Amino acid sequence: MAGSPSIGSAGRVYRRIVPQPVRAVASSRVPPRVRRKVKRGLVRTLNRREARLHGRALRLVRKSDLVASExxxxxxxxxxxxxxxxxxxxxxxxxxxxxxxxxxxxxxxxxxxxxxxxxxxxxxxxxxxxxxxxxxxxxxxxxxxxxxxxxxxxxxxxxxxxxxxxxxxxxxxxxxxxxxxxxxxxxxxxxxxxxxxxxxxxxxxxxxxxxxxxxxxxxxxxxxxxxxxxxxxxxxxxxxxxxxxxxxxxxxxxxxxxxxxDIPRLEEIAFPVDAVLLWEHPGPWGEELLRASLRSIHQYAPWTDVVHVVATAPVPDWLGGDEGRLSVVSAGAGADAHLQHVPEIAEHFILMRPGALLGRPVRPFDYFTPNGVTRPRRGRWTAEESLAPWTASAYSATGCAVTQVFAPGPQPYTCGVLNRLASTEAAAGPAVDGQTAPTLPGTHPGDGLVHHVAYASGLADPSGETTVVLHAALPGIGQPLRRLLVRRDTQHLQFFGLGSDEALGTGGSEAVISFLHRYFPVASPFEHGNSEDPDNHT
Structure with a gap:
């Protein structure tokens, strides 16, 4: 097999240097043994030439300053x-x-x-x-x-x-x-x-x-x-x-x-985009969700400008480092309705509630258009969603009926829309804590209200990118987790119920945490004081 390319090359060289009339005469008058000998000689010559040129190229490559793997x-x-x-x-x-x-x-x-x-x-x-x-x-x-x-x-x-x-x-x-x-x-x-x-x-x-x-x-x-x-x-x-x-x-x-x-792409985003992570659940499983969110941004959204952690609970000791890109802000309950007041936050940002993760590389264009319009992710419309309390608030704020709901997971926000919503004095209402609820919650009232106001104002263009949503108490959750780990083909992930009694009692929370460790094995620059600290790698 190793000689087959040379044999093919020899045939092409033979056809190129020997005219067709001569080849026709040779095929009838020159014994096959002689023709084979000529072609074998061509093969040897080409092999020697290729080996010589390959050796020269190899020497040039070895002189280059190439980055070697560990x-x-x-x-x-x-x-x-x-x-x-x-x-x-x-x-x-x-x-x-x-x-x-x-x-x-x-x-x-x-x-x-x-x-x-x-x-x-x-x-x-x-x-x-x-x-x-x-x-x-x-x-x-x-x-x-x-x-x-x-x-x-x-x-x-x-x-x-x-x-x-x-x-x-x-x-x-x-x-x-x-x-x-x-x-x-x-x-x-x-x-x-x-x-x-x-x-x-x-x-x-x-x-x-x-x-x-x-x-x-x-x-x-x-x-x-x-x-x-x-x-x-x-x-x-x-x-x-x-x-x-x-x-x-x-x-x-x-x-x-x-x-x-040197021409801008049609989908190129020229404005800065921040990320906002909500920290609400102190304890081991809550910290693992926060760690995974930070790692997903580091791995799959390196273009984010500043990562803001809005904390309504004491922050973990390991959170810190990269002071130019990490901002930790202490806030009270309901802080997600006033994110436009976070110090030095960019006009455009991605909000990641507890359990929201990026599953594969994403672009700013996946969340915003070049003129600044958001592209929120649509969810599955159900009768329960149409009767949710936030839909009434959304109608009273805009005068437009709610015709779509929005998926959990990372969602795009703008400070301008939050300020517009604040001027209407419409309230999203209380939200179910998705990490302690025994079942999957519906659209988060804050997301639903904000995105509906933006859509009614012409400041949002909802899209339909799929988000995988899993509750930690799901029976047999190990199988979908293994499938996600092998395929890694999902852009957005959202986990709920890690703090629910059902998940803690059946081992579902442990299964999700083990999955997160394997899905996001590379430490982010925002983690310090633990064995996976990126500064500790030798």
Whole structure:
């Protein structure tokens, strides 16, 4: 199998250097034994040449300052993974980018970043004429830092299980217009895996000489334009300008693109977005919910500006650190109705009540439109919801009937809507404590009232993103928890009932806490004084 690519290459070389009439005569007059001998000689020559060029590329890669993982391991499906302490999706994205660009730079291959249509991945462009050299340097890189390669255009993932250092992994490379390089990364407990949906895509741009100046033409559409001048000026650009999932760069290293691509995305959010977490339940299970919420923000929403913990109970000793991004505010009961008065809070923020979590990477656009309108999550409409007391308050405040309810979990808020609601003097009414209630509560009155006022004022555009809601007392809760842990395909999670007698008595609360430890194994920078403190990692 290892020689099959060379045999195919030898056949192509043979057809290229021997004209068709000569091949036709040779096939009838030259003995098959002689023809086979010629082709075997071509195979040996190509193998020696490929080995020499691969060795040269490997030496260039090894001279580069590549970031090595702490150790290697095996993924659940048997592939090679890399272990990194404190791993996040953002860190994995930057590691992938730095590895590929360092290898291309070492080989002297020009590249630039492209604002791709898919926000999950960073895309780099190289010229088609460098395609052979790109393959050699990437294969050398994947030998030094084991990863995988697949063809994106045309789509073919039959090589996803073959390490990219093997020649077989590149069998689709000749026809590929776009390839994807991926590394599978995990943290020391190996509960969180990152990489399958990320990776670096490399596009091969062709040179067009039909006009008086040379142009580069991309192999597929992107967010800005498909044709650029070949002598365009390169500029530095932050990762957040290429992907909505990325952190606002600040002092982090930018990447390089062409000046024609320095155009805001249609869904780009230019204003800061804060996160507000309500802390209401002192005790072990309450602290675990708070810890998980902080970790979910750190892991899946690195673009949040400041995290405000609004506490109606004494805060845990371990909460602290990262003073530039963490604000702890003591408040009384009903503080969620007056969040616009939290010191230095941004106009736009995401409210996370106890048990609300992010389950996978999210963007600011998932919660707000570029003009500042909120995108609250709709819930399931039922007869009980239509008769809830908050619906009457919402009608009296706006004069509009309530026609939709809102799901638990992270929800977008604006201070402007809270101020508008305060001017109506409408009250949401008492809310059921979802963590001690024996059954699932309905729409939180505060969420329902705020989002209805915003919708009636043209300041909200409700969406239908699914939120998984579970009560800790659910019989057989272990099965849905295992499914969530394996799939990790849910954007929003909401847990209720961890403090209910039913959950505490049946072990449901312990099952949820164990799940949270495995789903969010990486400590956030807001935790200190415990064994998982990120500052304690060596």
């Amino acid at each position: 150790r290697r391991t095996r993924t659940p499906d048997g592939r090679v993974g890399h272990v990194h302490s404190g791993l996040t999706a953002e860190l994995a994205r930057r590691l992938d980018h730095d590895l590929v660009t360092a290898a291309l730079d070492a080989a002297g291959i020009a590249w630039f970043a492209v604002p791709a249509l898919d926000d999950r991945r960073i895309c780099l462009a190289v010229e088609q004429q460098d395609k052979g050299q790109v393959r050699r340097v990437l294969r050398a890189l994947l030998e030094e830092h084991t990863g995988y390669v697949v063809s994106v255009s045309p789509s073919s993932d039959d090589t996803r299980m073959i390490p990219g250092s093997h020649l077989r992994a590149w069998k689709n490379y000749g026809k590929a217009k776009v390839v994807r390089i991926t590394w599978l990364r995990t943290e020391p407990t190996e509960n969180l895996w990152v990489g399958e949906e990320q990776g670096i895509e490399i596009e091969f741009w062709t040179v067009n000489n039909t006009l008086s100046y040379e142009r580069l033409v991309g192999p597929r559409p992107n967010r800005v334009q498909r044709v650029v001048s070949r002598d365009a000026v390169g500029i530095e650009i932050g990762f957040d300008r290429l992907s909505g999932y990325c952190d606002i760069d600040g002092d982090k290293e930018p990447t390089v693109t062409l000046e024609q691509f």
